[in-house]
Amino acid sequence: ADQLADVGMEAIHPKASKPLERAGINLRIKNTFDPLHPGTLITKDYVGKESKIEIITGSDKVVVIEIHDASMVGQVGFDFEIMKIFKEHHVSYIMKATNANSISLVIWENELSEDLVRGLEREFETVRVEYMAVVFLIGSNIAKPGVLAKAATVLAEKGINIHCISQSLRQVNMQFVIERDLYTEAVISLNRELCFNNRWVN
Known part of the structure; x- marks a missing residue:
């Protein structure tokens, strides 16, 4: 829930x-x-008896804020500085993806403001905003090898690139950030292959 x-x-x-x-x-x-x-x-x-994606949903009304800063590598508390600015503007993120020197945060489009972006730009090297869509796959007993790969394969077969991806250790859901104009096709394709056709159910 x-x-x-x-x-x-x-x-x-x-x-x-x-x-x-x-x-x-x-x-x-x-x-x-x-x-x-x-x-x-x-x-x-x-916990289901078999691996199964049960719900595929999402939104095409999100934005990705990417913060890139070379000084981020090995710096303790870098995320905390970002969250202080988010809290100041009463913004909560839906999803986060990171690498060595970048953090991408997905928020609802209606929470984006010029003040938020300017606040981030004052503190960090590069701030980029992209209007995107996010697809959520929620399932039961999906902490098994191949589940994520099969979901990504469905998107790849439709020519849909994954810009960001997130999955926690609990592995009850996975999240893909994709181009906004491909959102409907992605949801339909994932539902067809993973829910209705049971393409990969063990």
């Missing part, structure tokens, strides 16, 4: 899922247009 709320799913308020999890209360999502369907039950400790 946390993952769904994080991507702005309107059925679950971002602050509503956490109390349910802490209290051990399960959440069932129903389809308004198919009320007899049992829906999807979200529980705290559920």
Whole structure:
């Protein structure tokens, strides 16, 4: 439920899922247009019997802010300095990807402001803003070799380049940043191959 709320799913308020999890209360999502369907039950400790991508969602209303600074290498607290500026402007990021001297942060487009960008530019060497889309794949028992590769292959076969990628150690979801005009094609292709065709289910 946390993952769904994080991507702005309107059925679950971002602050509503956490109390349910802490209290051990399960959440069932129903389809308004198919009320007899049992829906999807979200529980705290559920692990599927097989690897399966269950939800593919995202948004084409995000921007990527890339901060590049040669002095970042080995510097303790570099991220903290960025977060201080984000906090000052009341902005929370959806996703983060890093390398030795760059940090890319994905935020909602409606939270982008000139003041935020100027604040970052005053402190860091290079700040770049790109209007992009982000695709989220949420699943069960996907902490297995090949799951990420197969999802990326679906996009590659459609000629869709992945600009940033993120997956935490828990491996309950993966996130791809792609070109905005390819968002719909990406979601349809991933759903078709990974959810409906079960192309790679073990």
